[in-house]
Structures are given as C-alpha cells and as structure tokens.
Amino acid sequence: MPTWQNFEPFIVSGLALGGVYALSGVGLIVLYRATGVLYLAFGAVGALGALIAWSLATVSTPGWLTWLACIAAAAAVTLGYGLLFGPALARRDPLVKAVATIGLTLILYGVMDLLWTTSGGQARSLTLPTDNYTFTIGQIQVTWTQVIALGAGVVLTVGTAAFLHYTKIGTAMRAMANDRDITATLGVPVRKVEAAAWLGCGVLSGIAGLLLADLVALDATTLTFLVISSLAAVLVARLRSIPVTFAAAIVVGLVHDLLTPIVALSNYRDMTPFVIAAIGLLVLSRHQVIATSREEA
Amino acid sequence: MRATLERAAQPRTRRAITRPQLIKGTVTAAIILFTLFGLPEFMSLYYVDTMTQVAVYSMVALALGVLVGRVGLVSLGQVAVLAVGAWVAARLLFATTQPYLLVVLEAGLVTMLAGTLIGLPALRLRGLYLALITLMLAGGITVVLATVNFPNGGHGFLGYNGSQVHIPPIRRPSIAASDPAYFRYSVIIAIVMFALVLAHIKTKPGRAWAAIRQSEPAALAAGINTWFYKLWAFALASFITGVAGGVLAGAIHYLYSINFPAQDSITLLAVTLMGGVFSLWGAVVAALLYQFLPALLNNWGVSADWLIILFGVGVLQVLTTAPAGLADQVPKDLARLGRFLRRRLTRGSAP
Numbered sequence: 199m200p201t202w203q204n205f206e207p208f209i210v211s212g213l214a215l216g217g218v219y220a221l222s223g224v225g226l227i228v229l230y231r232a233t234g235v236l237y238l239a240f241g242a243v244g245a246l247g248a249l250i251a252w253s254l255a256t257v258s259t260p261g262w263l264t265w266l267a268c269i270a271a272a273a274a275v276t277l278g279y280g281l282l283f284g285p286a287l288a289r290r291d292p293l294v295k296a297v298a299t300i301g302l303t304l305i306l307y308g309v310m311d312l313l314w315t316t317s318g319g320q321a322r323s324l325t326l327p328t329d330n331y332t333f334t335i336g337q338i339q340v341t342w343t344q345v346i347a348l349g350a351g352v353v354l355t356v357g358t359a360a361f362l363h364y365t366k367i368g369t370a371m372r373a374m375a376n377d378r379d380i381t382a383t384l385g386v387p388v389r390k391v392e393a394a395a396w397l398g399c400g401v402l403s404g405i406a407g408l409l410l411a412d413l414v415a416l417d418a419t420t421l422t423f424l425v426i427s428s429l430a431a432v433l434v435a436r437l438r439s440i441p442v443t444f445a446a447a448i449v450v451g452l453v454h455d456l457l458t459p460i461v462a463l464s465n466y467r468d469m470t471p472f473v474i475a476a477i478g479l480l481v482l483s484r485h486q487v488i489a490t491s492r493e494e495a
Numbered sequence: 496m497r498a499t500l501e502r503a504a505q506p507r508t509r510r511a512i513t514r515p516q517l518i519k520g521t522v523t524a525a526i527i528l529f530t531l532f533g534l535p536e537f538m539s540l541y542y543v544d545t546m547t548q549v550a551v552y553s554m555v556a557l558a559l560g561v562l563v564g565r566v567g568l569v570s571l572g573q574v575a576v577l578a579v580g581a582w583v584a585a586r587l588l589f590a591t592t593q594p595y596l597l598v599v600l601e602a603g604l605v606t607m608l609a610g611t612l613i614g615l616p617a618l619r620l621r622g623l624y625l626a627l628i629t630l631m632l633a634g635g636i637t638v639v640l641a642t643v644n645f646p647n648g649g650h651g652f653l654g655y656n657g658s659q660v661h662i663p664p665i666r667r668p669s670i671a672a673s674d675p676a677y678f679r680y681s682v683i684i685a686i687v688m689f690a691l692v693l694a695h696i697k698t699k700p701g702r703a704w705a706a707i708r709q710s711e712p713a714a715l716a717a718g719i720n721t722w723f724y725k726l727w728a729f730a731l732a733s734f735i736t737g738v739a740g741g742v743l744a745g746a747i748h749y750l751y752s753i754n755f756p757a758q759d760s761i762t763l764l765a766v767t768l769m770g771g772v773f774s775l776w777g778a779v780v781a782a783l784l785y786q787f788l789p790a791l792l793n794n795w796g797v798s799a800d801w802l803i804i805l806f807g808v809g810v811l812q813v814l815t816t817a818p819a820g821l822a823d824q825v826p827k828d829l830a831r832l833g834r835f836l837r838r839r840l841t842r843g844s845a846p
Contacts, residue, residue, distance in 0.1 A: 236623060286815050293569055293623045297768070298814045300761055304807030307758075312800040423758065426634060433627055465642040472635040479628055480616050 204459040206338045209452070211413070214344035215427075216451025217351030218409045222428035223435070223443040224358050225402030230437050231375035232395035233284060236296040237276070241425030242306040243400065244407020245418050247272035249314045251408065252324050252416060261327060269404030275306070276400025277393065284392055288378070303422065310418040324411040347409050354402065355444045362440075367394055427451070430471035434478030450474055530682055535675035543674045545790040547746045550681035553782035554688050554739035556767045557775065558732035561692055563764075564772025565701065566728045567708040569626040571760050572633025576733055578640055578755035580606040580740020585750055586646045586654050588665055595668035599684065599741035606737025607730050614729035618722060621711070630760070637757045645750035664748035681742050688735050689775055700727055762806060769809040771820020780822050 222240060229237050247268035254264040279302055287295050314322070328342035362368035370391045373381040382388045410424055427450050435442035450471050457467035512520075535543055555577055562568045584602035587593065593601075617628050646654030648663045671680035695701055703724040706714040714721050744750060766785045771777030784806070789799050817824045 236627075283811065283815065290814075291622065293626060294814055296623055296626065297569065297764070298811055300765065301807045301810030301814070304762065304765055304810065305804050306807075308800040308803030308805075308807065311803070312798060419758070426630070429627060430631065433624070433631075437623075466638060469635050469638045472631040472638070475631045476628060476635070479620060479624060479631075 200459040200461075203337065205456055206336070208455040208458055210335075210338055210340050210344055212452035212455030213448065214347040214413055214451070215455060216448035217348035218406050218413065219428045219431055219447035219451050220351035220444045221354040221402055222406045222425065223431040223447050224355050224440055225399045225406070226428060226432050227435065227437060227440060227443055228358060228362070228371065229395050229399040230292075230432075232371040233280070233288075233374075233392050234292050234295055234378075235280075235284070235287075235299065236292065236432075236437070237399055237403075238296055238299040238425065238429075239276075239279070239302040239306060240399070240403045240406070240428070242303045242310070242418075242422040243272045243275050244403040244410065245421035246275065246306055246310055246407075247404040248324055248407040248411035248416055248421060249310060249322075249418065252322055252411075253314075255324070265326075265408055268408050269401055272404030272407060273397055273400035276403060277396045280393060280396030284396065285389065307418060307422055314418065322416040324408070324416045326408075326412045329412065343409070343412055347413060350405065350409070351444065351447070355440060359440050367391060371395060427454070427471040430475035430478075433475045434482070436482060446474065446478065527682075527686060531679050535678050540674050541794075542790065543678050544746070545787055547674070547678045547681050548743075548786040549779075549782045550678070550685045551739050551743045551746060551782075552763075552785050553778050554685050554735050554742070555763065556770060556781035556785070557688060557692055557778035558735040558739075559763065559767045560770075560772045560775075560778050560781075561695075561704075561728060561735075562732050563767065564777075565696065565704040565708065566725060568725065568728065569629075569764070570732070571626050571630035571764060572636070572757075573732075573736055573763055574755050574760040575633035575636040575640075575757065576606060576610060576736040577740045577743065578752070579609055579636065580737030581744045581750055581755075582640065582645055582740070583737070584741035584744040585665055588744065589646050589648050589654055589663075595666070595671075595745065599738055602741035602744075603734045603738035606740065607734035610733025610737075611726060611730045614726055614733075618725050618729065630757075633760055634757050637752070637755065640755065641752045644752060647749075662749065665744050665750065667745040677746060681746065684738065684742055688738060689778075691735070692731070693775065695731060700724060704728060762803070765806040765810045768813045769806065769820055771822035771824075773819050774822040777820050777822035780820070 222244075226237055226240060229235055247270075250271045251264040251268035254267055255261070259267075279299075283298060287298055326343050328346060331342045332339050334340065362372055370381065370386045371394075373384070373386065374388065374391060378388060406428075407421060410421055414420060414424065428447060430450055431443050431446035434446040453474070454467050454470040457463045457470065534546065538546065555573055559570060559573050562570050580602045583605045584598055587598045587601060588595070591598070613632055617625060617632070620628055643653050644655040647656060648654070650656070667677055668680065671677040696704075703714070703719045703721075706717060706719055707721050707724060711721055747754075763781075763785065766781040767778070769784060770779070770781030789802055792799060792802060813820055
C-alpha cells in the first residue's frame with residue numbers, strides 16, 4: 199500500500215488538471231446554455247491552437263506571441279464554425295447540433311494529423327516558462343504552471359458566473375438558455391449574443407489547449423479526447439450548474455491522479471471521468487420527466 | 496432527419512407485387528449473387544480481405560442505423576460493443592471446439608445480454624444525455640480491454656498470456672478456411688442480419704420505433720411501451736454488433752485492443768450518417784466508406800487523413816442539407832441528372 203508521501207505530488211498535479219477541466223467545462227456550459235450546442239470539438243480546437251503555438255516556437259517566435267496565436271486560432275475556428283453552422287442548425291435538436299460538432303472534430307483531427315504527422319516518432323512538447331519557477335509546500339514541489347492552471351479554473355468559474363449574473367450580455371445569454379424565440383421577440387440581438395458565446399468558448403478552448411499541452415502532452419489525439427474529462431464534469435452538472443461543474447471537474451482531476459500510485463488501480467485510472475459521469479448521470483436521472491419542449495433535459 | 500413514419504406505419508395488406516418492387520428485388524438478388532460468386536474471383540487477396548471487413552462493418556453500421564435512424568437513439572460507443580463481441584468469440588474459439596457458427600451466435604447473445612444490462616439504466620436518459628453516456632461507457636470498456644487484453648490462447652477466464660511467444664491464430668470454420676471462402680461466409684451472415692432487421696422494420700417493433708422516433712410522449716400516449724421497444728432496439732443492435740465481432744475475430748486471426756480505439760466509434764457514426772440511416776443500403780455504403788475507401792487510398796499512396804477530413808465534411812453536409820444520406824441522395828441526384836440529360840437531348844434534336 200502506498201504511503202501518504204506517494205500521494206502528495208499527485209494532489210498538486212490533480213488539482214492543476216482539475217482546474218483546466220473546470221475552465222473547459224465552464225466554456226462548454228456557457229456555449230450550451232446560450233446556443234444549445236454541446237461543443238464536442240472543444241479539445242480538437244485547443245489542440246490545433248497548441249500545435250500552431252509549437253510551430254511558431256520552432257521558428258523562434260517570442261513566447262507571448264505563440265500563446266496569443268494559440269488562443270486566437272482556437273477562437274477564430276470556433277467563431278467561424280458558430281457563424282457558419284450556428285444559424286443553419288439553430289432550430290434542430292441539441293443532439294443534432296452536438297453531432298455536427300463531431301464533423302468539425304474529424305476535420306480538425308484530419309488536418310492536424312496531416313500537418314503535424316505523429317507517426318514520425320519525434321515527440322513534441324510545449325513548455326511554458328512558468329514550469330521553471332517552483333516553490334515547495336511541505337515536501338511537495340509546485341510549479342507556477344500548476345498554480346496558474348488551478349487559478350485559471352477558479353477565476354474563470356467565478357468570473358463567468360458573475361458575468362452571466364451582472365452584465366447585460368450575460369443576462370441575455372441566460373434568457374436565451376430559457377427560450378430563444380421569446381428572447382428574440384424582446385429585442386435581444388440573438389445572433390450577436392450567440393457569436394459572443396462562441397467567441398468566449400473559443401478563447402477558453404485555446405487557454406485549455408495551451409495549459410493541457412504543457413501539463414499532459416502535446417499530441418493531437420490526447421488533447422482532442424481530453425475534452426471527455428470536462429464533458430464528464432459538465433454531465434454531472436446536467437449541462438446547467440457552473441458551481442457543480444467546477445466541483446466535479448476538480449474531483450475528476452484529483453481522483454485520476456491520486457489513483458496513479460495505487461498499483462492495482464493505476465491501469466484503470468483513465469476510466470475516472472467515465473465512471474464519475476456514469477454514476478452522476480444515473481443517480482441524477484432517478485426522477486424521470488418526459489419533456490416535450492425542444493430543449494429536452 | 497425526417498422519419499419515415501408513413502412508410503413504416505402502413506397497414507399490412509396483401510397486394511400484388513408492383514413493378515418497382517420487382518425491379519428492386521431483382522437488382523438486390525443480382526447484387527447478392529455477384530458479391531458471392533463474381534466478386535472474389537477477380538479481386539486480389541488484399542481486396543478480398545478488405546471486402547470481408549466491409550461485410551463485418553456493414554453489420555455494425557446496420558445496427559447503428561437501427562438505433563439512429565429507426566428509434567432516434569444515438570450511440571457513440573458501437574466499436575466498444577464490437578470489441579466485446581470479438582473478445583467473447585475469441586475466448587470461446589480458444590477454449591472450446593464448438594462449430595464456428597455456434598460461437599458467432601453465442602458471441603451475439605452474450606453481447607446482447609451485456610448491451611441490455613447496460614441499456615437498462617442508460618435508457619432512463621434520452622437524446623444528448625444518452626449519446627454521451629454511451630460515449631462514457633465505451634471509453635470505460637476500451638480502458639478495461641486495454642488492460643485485460645484479448646485472449647491469445649492463454650488459460651484462465653481471461654485467456655491472456657503475456658509471455659506467450661507463439662500466439663496461435665484464431666481459427667476459422669473448416670468450410671471457410673481460405674480468404675475467398677471466408678468472405679462468402681461473412682457475406683451470408685451479413686445477409687441474414689439484414690433480413691433480421693428488415694423483418695423487424697416491417698412488423699410491430701418497426702412501427703413502434705417509428706412512433707417513438709417521431710415523438711416519445713405521443714408514442715407513450717398511444718399506448719406503446721416505449722421503454723420496452725427502446726430496450727428491444729438496444730438488444731437487437733447489440734446482438735448484430737456482437738455477431739459482427741464474432742465474424743471479425745476469424746477474419747483477422749489476431750486481435751489486439753489497439754484495433755478498437757474509442758475514437759473509431761465517432762468515425763463510425765460519421766460514416767453511418769453519411770451512408771444514410773433510413774435505408775438498409777446506407778449500411779453497405781457506410782461500410783464501403785469506412786473500410787474499402789481507406790484500402791483503396793492506401794493502395795494509391797494517399798494519406799488516410801484526407802478521408803477523416805472528408806468524413807467530417809460529410810457529417811456537416813448530411814446534417815445541414817441531406818438528412819437521408821448518400822444511399823438516398825445519389826439515386827435522387829442520378830434521376831435528376833437523367834431527367835436533365837433527356838431534356839437537353841430532346842431539346843437538342845428539336846429544330
């Protein structure tokens with residue numbers, strides 16, 4: 199049985215991962231509430247941004263410019279998709295909208311595999327300068343990247359909740375989550391608000407891609423499918439509650455990393471998001487309601 | 496995705512066979528006969544193997560098509576179900592000397608049981624949530640399979656021996672040991688599965704599914720046991736996918752968990768939608784897209800990534816403009832082209 203010392207480093211890395219999952223989850227929820235789209239390409243878009251940043255870094259571009267390029271690329275792709283396919287699919291079932299983003303995922307995945315071939319054998323890595331600055335809590339060494347990851351999760355969760363509650367555009371987003379048609383009748387510029395949600399989600403996916411490329415690995419497949427961990431958190435929150443998303447994301451990140459030193463379970467630690475999402479969903483769906491509105495729960 | 500309620504809900508009256516039906520039947524029979532006897536004769540072994548995979552994946556796409564097109568349940572985990580079928584078949588083939596066909600049937604039944612057990616709680620969810628829970632469950636199954644591995648002739652319940660040097664191949668039925676013979680064997684099993692689905696669609700379950708697809712509250716109000724029929728669809732789809740897994744085991748002889756990555760389920764959904772979920776031919780088109788096209792491109796030296804991009808574009812195209820997929824769109828477009836050409840020709844000949 200591993201001792202407490204074995205677990206200590208994984209608490210920090212787990213919290214950092216959880217922070218990134220939380221900020222991804224918040225991005226997914228805001229977009230879903232405003233437009234009804236569950237953006238399954240979130241991970242792929244972040245991966246694209248991170249790979250672009252890597253390519254720029256190889257031609258000695260200053261660090262801050264590569265990070266900006268990563269976020270800008272992710273935001274541009276997301277906004278572009280939203281403007282192009284958002285209106286066309288606006289009246290369709292949420293399931294159809296989500297499956298359409300799988301189309302985008304496949305396109306991005308193909309492009310990434312074509313331009314940044316993985317079979318070459320050379321592993322890419324993206325390191326942020328904050329990796330070099332460390333401090334210790336007790337016996338645990340902590341990098342500033344990990345602090346930023348958790349911090350970004352906390353700040354963005356609180357910030358988004360405040361944004362939705364206090365600003366005009368946030369109020370419009372909440373109104374659209376309830377009923378798009380009535381909101382439009384009230385004079386809210388629906389398309390503009392939706393575009394704002396797409397842009398915000400794209401920026402968050404860029405940030406998440408950058409952080410995950412540093413914390414986990416810079417690899418198109420890995421980053422594309424890491425969105426599943428955030429999806430698990432979002433599912434536990436029933437695509438609704440931002441605080442629950444945050445808590446679930448932290449739990450997913452922590453449990454995943456804390457299983458690493460336990461030999462018997464180490465191989466199964468990648469199941470964490472699946473198990474948490476399955477339990478969460480099944481427990482929460484005890485009370486079955488048949489909804490007839492377009493936005494079925 | 497417009498449902499074909501009218502077609503499915505037509506009362507069953509005995510009518511004389513109409514001309515279009517006769518043409519359709521003759522064409523289908525001709526295609527089947529050609530596939531069985533003509534095709535293996537002039538294909539290289541590379542393409543015979545590829546077409547065997549097409550037969551296998553046409554069953555998988557068929558099962559997914561039943562769920563998506565008939566009942567309106569989207570599953571993002573069919574490749575994991577296929578892996579379960581292949582695992583069960585491989586374990587039974589190493590452990591017993593039962594006839595191959597019996598093992599395939601057992602693989603289907605065990606997978607059906609597993610699918611039903613998973614479906615029981617999952618069917619409380621609907622729409623988007625159900626799709627995501629299948630993604631989660633498939634991810635879980637993939638992780639477990641990567642750890643326990645596929646049977647390779649070892650002992651014990653799992654039948655895996657990590658230190659085995661000479662891994663025995665998974666056996667084939669004695670009547671279908673060669674590649675062309677196994678191809679025919681797979682096609683015949685696939686035809687039986689298609690007939691099974693057709694029998695469902697034409698009878699009571701098909702009508703119940705069509706009603707559920709249109710509106711679940713309305714189906715419930717009409718006295719349809721929606722829960723039962725959804726579970727039935729789940730069980731049928733799992734059975735067919737399990738059988739496909741059993742056929743796959745003999746086709747490729749050696750199974751590894753990397754053959755069944757979770758992302759393949761997503762690609763599979765993409766090609767199934769592109770092929771068309773409202774027609775049984777759609778499943779065949781989907782399997783050709785999924786297995787034949789990559790083999791062709793590989794032969795020409797074109798990267799398979801282009802295909803992934805094409806599938807992505809195809810999904811967006813299907814969802815925005817052509818909900819019934821290629822199996823519906825291509826004949827329509829050909830008919831339109833024919834009309835256009837005829838008009839041009841008649842106009843050209845007129846003074």
